[in-house]
Amino acid sequence: MLPAPLNPPIRTLLGPGPSDVHPRVLAALAKNTVGHLDPYYLEMMNDLQQMLRDLFRTKNEMTMAISGTGSAGMEATVVNLIEPGDAMVVGVNGVFGARMADVAERTGATVTRLERSWGEVFTPEEIAATVERVKPKVVGIVMAETSTGAYQPIEPISRVVHDGGALLLVDAVTSLGGVPVEVDQWQIDAIYSGSQKCLSCPPGLAPVSFSAKAMEAIKSRKTKVQSWYLDVTMLANYWGQNRVYHHTAPINMSYGLYEAVRIIHEEGLDACFARHQLQHRALKAGLAAIGITYAAAEGYQLPMLNAVHVPPGIDDTAVRAGLLNRFGIEIGAGLGAFKGKVWRIGLMGYGSRVANVMLLLGALEQLLAEQGHKFTPGSTLAAANAIYAGK
């Protein structure tokens, strides 16, 4: 007995990712496949690399897409930079910092976890103190903690990391394409992202970039990179001028990423970031009108990932089930320390638009009213629209 024909339900994806995929990206995925050494494909890779450099705001030669999801991008940057005997510091204030530390510990390097409560961010002073004490080869930090909605400023940290002689590794999975990410200006040495957040492409590819200094460090390793699949010196021979076969590139997924990044550049980075801010402010105003507050502190809230407190007395699971089953909306549950306490509302890329803010606020009002939450009906939409009206 064969299972049912493929027929996924229509959802509005307002969770922590995957986000809603742009229709042009879906169409790109379905274009006819060519070979991974086809002259057309090699040219397309060049163009994709250049568009990724423009997105990361870098001139780094070694900028490309890893053939795996954002977590593969994390592993690729970590395992290339460190080896047994090295020291690494990782900032842990949520799920993804903890994941980076776990990945790093598996290399045999000595990993120091610098911890902060969930929702908080790190100060340059505490990073500087740890770098001074540990003298690490690499400091890894998450720019946009998808589990807490906290925004970590990178530039001040970069200064203290480099003053301490270390390399800076940044997780930009959720930030890239939603807020400015300035690889060269901020002197980031290695960075990774994922296709399924603000790029509005399905999950499956991880844009990465390595600075010349990072590539020097990789070339000076004493041991082979522990992962053959993610060995950036071999990947450089395929993505570089030599075009030496390494593994078979995921052709159609890279069509999707090409289209996704092209759409961002058509809009322009500044306009794209401004749109993310506007939709975030509208959502936030709407939520405030019914007493819903943010997990991260004012000034450190991500526009594309709104982690908000579940109001007292409200049944987390029932609300999320109602959103999904009655309105076709997916939002994210809390993870780890935030389980049952936080909702994670994504307004990412193509998904960051007025229609989705209005839909979500309307649906939330309905479900919260049914659970006895007190507020003036229509207040969320009015507050959001005041933002759109520039008030």
Add this chain to the structure above:
Amino acid sequence: MLPAPLNPPIRTLLGPGPSDVHPRVLAALAKNTVGHLDPYYLEMMNDLQQMLRDLFRTKNEMTMAISGTGSAGMEATVVNLIEPGDAMVVGVNGVFGARMADVAERTGATVTRLERSWGEVFTPEEIAATVERVKPKVVGIVMAETSTGAYQPIEPISRVVHDGGALLLVDAVTSLGGVPVEVDQWQIDAIYSGSQKCLSCPPGLAPVSFSAKAMEAIKSRKTKVQSWYLDVTMLANYWGQNRVYHHTAPINMSYGLYEAVRIIHEEGLDACFARHQLQHRALKAGLAAIGITYAAAEGYQLPMLNAVHVPPGIDDTAVRAGLLNRFGIEIGAGLGAFKGKVWRIGLMGYGSRVANVMLLLGALEQLLAEQGHKFTPGSTLAAANAIYAGK
């Protein structure tokens, strides 16, 4: 300046993979994305797992798709099974055996390369002797060497590997879906494949399966699996009943794989394998008519990957360029020891059909005649059609 809009040329992919993608699979890739914890998606994963079990002919619980290409599947099986201090034997008679040894050496295990000339296969006797001498934990072998077109019988080797107390790891990247692969009957302990060969799906996913004995060995490890991304104990928690978030699954690629495997089961495995044999025989008869012979010995030739000698006096590069530029056909060049000496003609999955055999033979006749190769015009098509006519 933005690069050109995406507009890949139409090719007929008759190389070593990616193969031509079935139109239904391309359409599946473009279906609307749902979340990776959506009830629909979890149900779809269950169905995909069962269809993969039926394809691998196994009851192995731990059967799933790794979120990477076939090489990620290779790395996933290797790094889960071995750790520092272990011994592994790898059969090396082409590019992919050598790759498996390289992957294995990066784990810190002791790896013994059992070598054979390119195009040859291993006898149970020589495997038995090496197992006896090395006493490995794992023996890794390539069933269908994509670089040489050689078919390695697995069942006789399985017996001697298990007699020696080792686990058997099989590379089925090119074989799965094209020839019988009997995981349970042949007692294969771990196996991996890729989506872009006989499954006629784009590259990007790697079906794998682990026997209960392999999972026991993994649970008895002394160290953590060196790759977080490929750690099968964590993946088992997402693909299993618990559905614990690990990494974000590549949703649309798994739509493609679902459709691809469903198409194979609609046809039926026996019919699918018979079709691959028939098209192989027709191609082989056509090539024989103009004096083109196979790199692998009679009886050990793969039906889906026809590695044939470039005829004496013929310019390899000019013929492949002519095929691509004048006829839109991609075939594979020789790799490594076979560079410039061999063509690799894939008749894989959806691509294994009469139209492609006729197209390729017709185009080859044209190009070879122009280079002064002597033969009776039309002889390839006549020979192929004699096979189709059952003669």
